[in-house]
Amino acid sequence: MAPLKPDIHICPTNQALIESVSSEIISLARRAVERHGWATIALAGGSTPRDLYGFLATKPQCDQIPWNQVKVFWGDERHVPPDHPDSNFRMAHEALLAHVPIPANQVFRISGELPDANQAAIRYEALLRRELCAPEDAIPRFDLILLGMGPDGHTASLFPGSQVLQESTRLVAAPWVEKFQTFRITLTPPVINQAAHVMFLVSGASKADTLRAVLEGPYAPLELPSQVIKPANGKLSWWVDREAAQRLSAS
Ligand code: 6PG
Numbered sequence: 001m002a003p004l005k006p007d008i009h010i011c012p013t014n015q016a017l018i019e020s021v022s023s024e025i026i027s028l029a030r031r032a033v034e035r036h037g038w039a040t041i042a043l044a045g046g047s048t049p050r051d052l053y054g055f056l057a058t059k060p061q062c063d064q065i066p067w068n069q070v071k072v073f074w075g076d077e078r079h080v081p082p083d084h085p086d087s088n089f090r091m092a093h094e095a096l097l098a099h100v101p102i103p104a105n106q107v108f109r110i111s112g113e114l115p116d117a118n119q120a121a122i123r124y125e126a127l128l129r130r131e132l133c134a135p136e137d138a139i140p141r142f143d144l145i146l147l148g149m150g151p152d153g154h155t156a157s158l159f160p161g162s163q164v165l166q167e168s169t170r171l172v173a174a175p176w177v178e179k180f181q182t183f184r185i186t187l188t189p190p191v192i193n194q195a196a197h198v199m200f201l202v203s204g205a206s207k208a209d210t211l212r213a214v215l216e217g218p219y220a221p222l223e224l225p226s227q228v229i230k231p232a233n234g235k236l237s238w239w240v241d242r243e244a245a246q247r248l249s250a251s
Pocket residue numbers: 044045046047048049076077078088147148149150151154155156157
């Protein structure tokens with residue numbers, strides 16, 4: 001089945017983007033729960049996702065999500081403890097999870113505190129298989145994966161030139177990121193592309209050139225890792241504000 005074409009939603013402001021994404025998440029979560037009893041969602045790091053989490057934590061949005069049937073994961077994590085200022089877990093916990101009634105045993109963070117980042121990746125891969133009920137030979141399928149996009153076209157912790165961009169079997173990897181001189185722990189393309197829904201959140205003028213290159217330029221995922229995200233049997237959507245969309249062709 002050919003991958004579905006992404007649909008692109010251009011919102012007038014960052015706030016409008018967040019409100020649109022929030023209502024999309026609410027309906028996705030409710031549909032997933034109706035369908036199979038759970039909604040499995042992987043969160044992203046970054047400032048745009050953080051703004052979304054803050055909005056989701058407020059009424060009436062927060063009351064519209066069936067938190068008792070939601071399982072929360074992360075698409076990537078920094079190689080730091082959960083209370084570190086750079087931790088994606090800490091950011092999402094402070095912005096959202098501390099303010100909603102999700103049971104603690106339904107929040108599955110990546111163990112960024114482990115001295116060996118690869119061990120954290122191995123541990124998280126086993127957790128994904130268990131919590132998403134995927135047999136050994138199958139790729140777990142998230143209901144929703146949220147992604148941001150950096151100005152260099154990275155997403156999750158898939159950075160330009162990374163070997164993880166060509167990973168075909170592991171679900172979680174721990175690449176060295178030269179530009180930050182640190183390891184990261186990240187979902188790999190196979191598991192992201194297995195998701196039922198992948199939503200990119202991109203805002204701000206600083207992303208405009210990269211967004212145009214990713215969506216309209218030649219396919220070059222080693223240079224523009226966001227291009228590697230093409231759910232084979234799922235829906236890809238881009239939620240961008242007008243600032244980020246300003247270089248896209250009118251069509
Ligand atoms: C991270 C994120 C990363 C982020 C993008 C966009 O760990 O930092 O996973 O992929 O989503 O860098 O971040 P901004 O929205 O802050 O530009």
